[in-house]
Amino acid sequence: MTRKILLNPGPATTTQNVKDALVVEDICPRETEFGNLMHEISDGLLEIGQGRKDYNVALFGASGTGAMEATLTSAIGKEDKVLILTNGAYGIRMTQICKNYGINYGTLFEYGDYTEPLKVKEALTSNSYTHLAFIHHETSTGMMDPVEELVALCRELQVVSIVDAMSTFGAYPYNLTELGVDYIFSSSNKCIHGMAGLSFVLFHNNRKEELKANGRSYYFDVYKQWENLQMKSQLRFTPPVQICYSFMAAIEETLEEGVEKRWERYKANWQILYDGLLDLGFKPLLPLDQESKILLALRLDGKEGFDFDHFHDYLYERNITIYPGVMPEKATFRVAIIGDLYPEDMHRVMEEMTGYFNS
Ligand SMILES: *Cc1c(COP(=O)(O)O)cnc(C)c1O
Numbered sequence: 001m002t003r004k005i006l007l008n009p010g011p012a013t014t015t016q017n018v019k020d021a022l023v024v025e026d027i028c029p030r031e032t033e034f035g036n037l038m039h040e041i042s043d044g045l046l047e048i049g050q051g052r053k054d055y056n057v058a059l060f061g062a063s064g065t066g067a068m069e070a071t072l073t074s075a076i077g078k079e080d081k082v083l084i085l086t087n088g089a090y091g092i093r094m095t096q097i098c099k100n101y102g103i104n105y106g107t108l109f110e111y112g113d114y115t116e117p118l119k120v121k122e123a124l125t126s127n128s129y130t131h132l133a134f135i136h137h138e139t140s141t142g143m144m145d146p147v148e149e150l151v152a153l154c155r156e157l158q159v160v161s162i163v164d165a166m167s168t169f170g171a172y173p174y175n176l177t178e179l180g181v182d183y184i185f186s187s188s189n190k191c192i193h194g195m196a197g198l199s200f201v202l203f204h205n206n207r208k209e210e211l212k213a214n215g216r217s218y219y220f221d222v223y224k225q226w227e228n229l230q231m232k233s234q235l236r237f238t239p240p241v242q243i244c245y246s247f248m249a250a251i252e253e254t255l256e257e258g259v260e261k262r263w264e265r266y267k268a269n270w271q272i273l274y275d276g277l278l279d280l281g282f283k284p285l286l287p288l289d290q291e292s293k294i295l296l297a298l299r300l301d302g303k304e305g306f307d308f309d310h311f312h313d314y315l316y317e318r319n320i321t322i323y324p325g326v327m328p329e330k331a332t333f334r335v336a337i338i339g340d341l342y343p344e345d346m347h348r349v350m351e352e353m354t355g356y357f358n359s
Contacts (some may be wrong), residue, residue: 005320006321009139009334022243034244039229045200053177055203058070058222060219065093067166067199068097069213071186074214075160081129082130084107086111087141106123117149124157132160132162133281135164136167140327142334145343147179167338168186168191169192171338172263193252197243276349284299285327295334296336298325318352323335335349
């Protein structure tokens, strides 16, 4: 198999070990043996997030948006109202889910705005919000929100916190017990470097009563999904069996490397692309202090004659995948360093990109 360098923000470049773990003996997922795997996955996720003491896990056979939908529809009651920070595509997706289910919500920020905690505080105190939902790393722009400050603010104001950690969990060193977030969710195929098909919600012990009362989706019910695994050692519905084995291998690799070390590796990889692409004349979308170091969005203004699709195809033929941008009214493209990628891969990417502009 040719090793592909995926610079799209997940599904990411995986190790051979994670790919090989897909091939297992056939098994009925209602067997104890498989139930044990579900418990091991849950424990592994709590270990990655350092939340063993105070957190619980609900697993869903779904892409990341499934976990987002599960959290919003399970956490927010009929009388509640959630403030959603809409400074990118994924914040906006949260509003769409709320619309579909008739969940009360308000919004703050426009696409690309920086998440100023003071403005969030103002909005939370001047309105009767019960919940705050935001994206830790807005994968649409590459912006990192100040998660510690925002969650601390929620605790101070007694507002329930909901964090989309889709493109951070596994790479960003969380200490959930210290952070004290109420809900945080992610999926198998981003910074944990597993295959696509599983997503998960971590919720604080204190949220159980609220979850039990508020669930309004049949499939995406966080409480029922968690409870079923505790009581019966089974998920409620058929999980993606082989993906689960492969996910466990990816979790083990994450724990072996260590989240702190993975985070250092990501930052080193990001810096190589940042320096190299700026040398090639691209400008970053964001100021440096807002950059996640997980994904880099580049502006195309000032690059007259640059054809993204042509550039993409040139690199794709060389086993490198880059990703288009999603900013409304602003031409961008994106490179993410999520995955089993190393500085030598980034140097190869820059060589090929430089080759393109010199040819
Ligand atoms: C990838 C991602 C999602 C979920 O996307 P899926 O395609 O459903 O897996 C949600 N939020 C963020 C921030 C993401 O990066």
